């Protein structure tokens with residue numbers, strides 16, 4: 364497969380075309396399996412409300428109008444969603460293990476609700492779960508209904524008053540977990556030997572300060588205006604640049620099997636890392652390619 368190219372298709376098939384141990388690191392914002400959008404439905408639960416929208420959701424605006432029905436805890440189909448997500452992750456994590464080098468970092472964005480299943484899939488494929496980074500997004504869309512409103516609609520004003528401080532739903536989801544895995548380094552050697560041979564297995568602490576972060580696993584990156592509008596789950600470019608510089612050196616090859624609008628691959632291009640990207644959706648594939656081409660045009664101008 365050629366370097367610095369995005370391939371259109373299912374990463375589970377495209378991964379088979381990569382050579383063994385040909386990838387230095389993987390950085391990817393994978394589907395979270397929470398039915399956020401059609402490409403995020405990774406379970407067989409075809410309940411009629413899935414990806415539909417209630418009048419309340421439509422009123423709340425674009426962010427929520429595709430959410431499926433809330434999980435209720437008694438639906439047998441809902442209960443299978445976590446294991447189905449694990450099985451979906453497992454359908455490609457073994458392949459990632461094959462193509463990565465000893466000491467490779469694999470950095471994955473995963474949703475709070477199902478990230479534990481992604482962790483188990485990577486572990487069961489042979490990776491070491493190194494750390495969970497808490498990304499503070501500063502802002503996050505939030506909708507948690509007041510319990511009192513439900514009682515008001517029922518005409519139960521006594522309970523509406525009694526429970527006026529109570530809400531149903533989640534707290535504002537201000538942080539996202541970023542999972543950090545490592546492929547075990549070469550057996551018989553040390554991690555220092557591994558680093559000398561592959562430049563993999565360690566991180567560059569200076570980068571943390573260059574990006575004005577604390578030397579910890581809690582990081583702050585805000586989405587700027589330029590980080591929005593190309594994909595419903597577009598990540599900040601600065602965040603992707605930080606992660607790339609943290610674990611790789613110039614000239615290494617980074618794989619993103621779930622490219623979306625191409626934030627990871629664009630950051631690779633800017634930072635002189637090679638990339639290989641996969642994207643199943645033609646619209647996002649085109650958007651990602653346009654971003655790379657726009658960047659190349661700008662580079663040639665100056």
Ligand SMILES: C[S@@+](CC[C@H](N)C(=O)[O-])C[C@H]1O[C@@H](n2cnc3c(N)ncnc32)[C@H](O)[C@@H]1O
Pocket residue numbers: 372373374375392393394395402593594596597598620621622623624625626627641642643644647
């Ligand atoms: C969470 S989004 C990535 C968004 C990206 N971080 C950005 O900044 O635009 C995940 C992407 O994976 C794509 N995808 C889902 N399943 C895929 C598969 N099997 N192979 C390749 N791409 C897939 C979806 O179309 C979606 O664009």
